[in-house]
Amino acid sequence: MKVGGHQASSASLVTAMTALWFAHLDGEDRVAVKPHASPVFHAIQYLLGNLDRSYLPRLRARGGLQSYPSRTKDPDGVDFSTGSVGHGAAAPLFAAVTRRYVDAHFGERPRSRFVALIGDAELDEGNIWEAVADPATTGLGNVMWLVDFNRQSLDRVVPGVRINQWRGQFEAAGWHVVEVKYGRRLAQAYARPGGEVLRDWIDLMPNEQYQSLFGLTGPDLRERFLDGAPAGIAEFIADIPDDELGPLVTDLGGHDLEAMLDAYAQCDAVTDRPSVVFAYTVKGWRLPIAGNPRNHSALLTTAQVDALRAAHGLTPETEWDRLDPASPAGIRAGERREALSRAPRERALPVTVPETTRVRANKPVSTQEVFGRVLASAGGRRGVPAGGRARGVPAPGRRPGGAARRVRGGAAGGARRGGRAGRRGHRGARRRRDLARPALPGLAADAAPGSAHGHRAERPRGAAVGLRRPGARGDRARRRVPRDGLARLGPRRARGAARGGRVRPVRQRPGAVRAVRPAARQHRQRRPGGAVPALSRGVAGLSRGAHPGGAGAAARLSGSGSG
Secondary structure, eight states: OOOSOOHHHHHTTHHHHHHIIIIIOOTTOEEEOOGGGHHHHHHHHHHTTOSOGGGGGGBTSTTSBOSSOOTTTOSSOOSSOOOSTTHHHHHHHHHHHHHHHHHHHHOOOSOOOEEEEEEGGGGGSHHHHHHHHOGGGTTOTTEEEEEEEOOBOSSSBOSSOOHHHHHHHHHHTTOEEEEEOBOHHHHHHHTSTTHHHHHHHHHHSOHHHHHHGGGOOHHHHHHHHHTTOOTTHHHHTTTSOHHHHHHHHTOBGGGOHHHHHHHHHHHHHOOSSOEEEEEEOOTTTTSTTTTOTTOSSOOOOHHHHHHHHHHTTOOTTTTTOOOOTTSHHHHHHHHHHHHHOOOOOOSSOOOOOOSOOOOOOSSOOOHHHHHHHHHHHHHOOTTOOTTOEETTEEOSSSSTTOSOOOOSOSOTTTTTOHHHHHHHOEEOSSOBOOOSSOOOTTOOOSEETTOOBOOOOOOOTTOOEEEEOTTOOSGGGEEEEOGGGGGGOOHHHHHHHHTTOOEEEOSSSTTOEEEOOOOHHHHHOOOTTSSOOOGGGOHHHHHTTSSTTHHHHHHHHTOOSOO
16 A cells, blocks of 8 residues: 655645745635645644644554545644545635625625635646636635646646646636746846847747756756757856756746745735636656656655755654744744634534425425425525524524525526525625516516525527416426517417416417416416406517506516526
8 A cells, every 4th residue: 555645746836835824824714735735735734833743654544644635534724625636726716705605694704815726737627617717706806726837747748838728718717817937046047138048948948858857967957958949048058057057947936935925915916806826836846756757646765765854954863853943934933823823613513404394295396396495495585584484494594584595606497496596686796787677576686795596697688488387397388489479379368378378389370379278276366457468469568567467477478587
């Protein structure tokens, strides 16, 4: 059994994570750590005094630290459990959406930033781009994604660099993009006369060739660096000694502490949209396996560990020692521990779960239909007092109208959740009035921060009208007809259509439509102001309010539901 973590993938994020925990983060911030960077996270928590020493030698061992950060199994305060590719990026993003909702309903809380540390290979996952493009995530200025752009996959160096494509996708979704590509040494070299030639060559160098430089030294590195280089490069680096050339040309921004802190400050300055930082790094940074195409799960040999220990002035007896509290590093760690301290997390929130929903069905229905009815019942109606009852269900929270919430948009109507969405309203980052159609009784069409439901899809103007018989299911229950076809309905059929009757073609007269009579009990109900006038006068007559029930009938015919 392999005992140990992904050392190369951890090393690529050492600088970025050091800058975060020892300079940038606050106690209210929440971070999702890249799964393979788990060893770095635990090492930082140990230096901050949040982890007992006995855990350090037991990474991936029974009863020890988990291979990937776990909220339930790790003892050092993990904010988000990660492991599934793409999950660690989306979780903080939608946690920020939820936090915005909570602030709008229960009052502002201390500001929190939501950070995700992700590998560049995770950007191949479809759920990443679904999250980026989701309208619910717009305007989240407290979100930052940090992409560990080491340009390696499991077993090879990725030949093509796709950062321009990814940058365009983020910008198209309204994100703020920051690239941290060069360290201070390279930046100073570029500022010298003729430095633009060096910059152009490093930018154009094939990725495989550049990655191979990390495993070379001296004349071998110089020869590899000049392979295929344009005129002027050899002259520019001629006065740079061999022992300085390697650290210069491999000086990536993701391993420059000041460059990373500057990138974080740029993201904090942008408060109207999410930010993403592309940090150029290398797998295995400052390890003998740096840049090796097959270093993903490689472990250092005993000889390599001994050499690394000696290079840092450590011995087997002192390698687990904490920082000296009196040293500058120890003082800094103590200060950061205080700044990052937070109240103990509640493992379980007190929630009153109703024993019964009192939802009844007079015929067999699907489980999805029942689920939608339960949500509508638990969500309640607006204006229900705190602690009151909504459709016979005790309010499980102090929020008037129940505690069931939905912040993700989608086809609520098709999923049998449209009733609840209509009662609870549609949530949005800003208050927006819905001008696409008249408001219906019981339907909250406007979007507002205080509403409970996610965004909904709008029906385009002039789209076909769907008439549906109450209780009918499936495609047979709905027929789409043009608006001008409604004018062919007679008075009796119009009455059924206005009450939600099903419309289907009449065979005797091509193009005509008629409405199936609704249930007898509904048919006997009268609208205020008498019968619905004939639709031969056009839907426009109803929308002008020809009688007390006209506006409602026209609104019903214009379509309803979310999605």
